[in-house]
Amino acid sequence: MPRKHLIASGINKKQQSQAKIWNKLAKEIKAAAKVGGTNPEANPRLKAAIDKALQNNLSRDSIDRNINGATKDKDNQTDYLFEIYGPKGLAIIVMGLTDNQNRLLSSLKGYLSKLKADIATPNSVKMNFKYCGEIIIPLNKLEDQEKKEEANNYELIILEKCMELGIDDIDIIINDDCLQVLTTPKDFYVVRDKLNESNLTLVNSEVRYIPNDYINLDNENYEKLTRFLDSCEEDDDIQWVVTNFGEVI
Known part of the structure; x- marks a missing residue:
């Protein structure tokens, strides 16, 4: 049963205060750097934490401070x-x-x-969940037929880009207000970067548990x-x- 209103629904992704979000993101960055090292390219958990922080408008200065401060932090999280x-x-x-x-x-x-x-x-x-990469692409508020055409057009673009990458393990789910693109965790970043190059609007992208x-x-x-x-x-x-x-x- 797909989520018909994936963007509008707030139950799995409640709106928090910006300060609360930033505090939790900073905490994850520091913990990831402390456990796996300060190089995000060699530390997938840190790379994901930085990526999520940037999506939520945490400043690069704050990200760097938490990475650099990880080795000095005596708290064992x-x-x-x-x-x-x-x-x-x-x-x-x-x-x-x-x-x-x-x-x-x-x-x-x-x-x-x-x-x-x-x-x-x-x-x-x-x-009951699948751990995978999720990319959300919004659909414009159009009449049903126009929205269907837009969704089909986006789907073709996504499939073409994935074929160029040699990736066929991908699911595309068309919901009322968006396309939900699911990838394997290892393919997530390369697919997301390719879609960004195509000027598609990505409102959210992360590796997470999907029901x-x-x-x-x-x-x-x-x-x-x-x-x-x-x-x-x-x-x-x-x-x-x-x-x-x-x-x-």
Whole structure:
């Protein structure tokens, strides 16, 4: 079940304050540089962190300060990935980055109790997601036939560019407001750079977990999920959350 309104929907990608976003991005940059080194070309995690930071308008000076300050930082930030089962088949992945595991776990359990959700065993939830590169290309607000023609034209351009690169492992999903291009993680940057050269507008691009399918929630459970996501976004120990939520029914 594709997301019909991928750009407009805010449930998997809530709008946070710019300062909160920047703080989490800076934290990830510093952790990535500390673990894998300060050269982004030799450190995929750092490369991805820098790329996401630039997309969110974090200044290059701030990025460089966090990279250079990583070796001097005495805090031991550790990654924690939690797989969660929620109501009505809701699947959730939460990534934490913290120097205090007990604080993170205590907070997360509190958020989950209100959602009526539980932490699952490793790999039992991730199997519902695909880890891949995602590139979002918006469609203009046109009449249905014109939008269909525009989407088909974009699809041809994307396929041609991927053929030039010798890449055939790619999925293109046409939604109501955008094209969703999915690549393998290793092909992501080369495909994205090629599409940028084609002057296509890319509103978002990153390597992340994408649901294999989506589930719908009633208003009551949707509100619980929204409150859960709000809590996670405000928590400095939680970096990101993905779910398989589709629409409200």
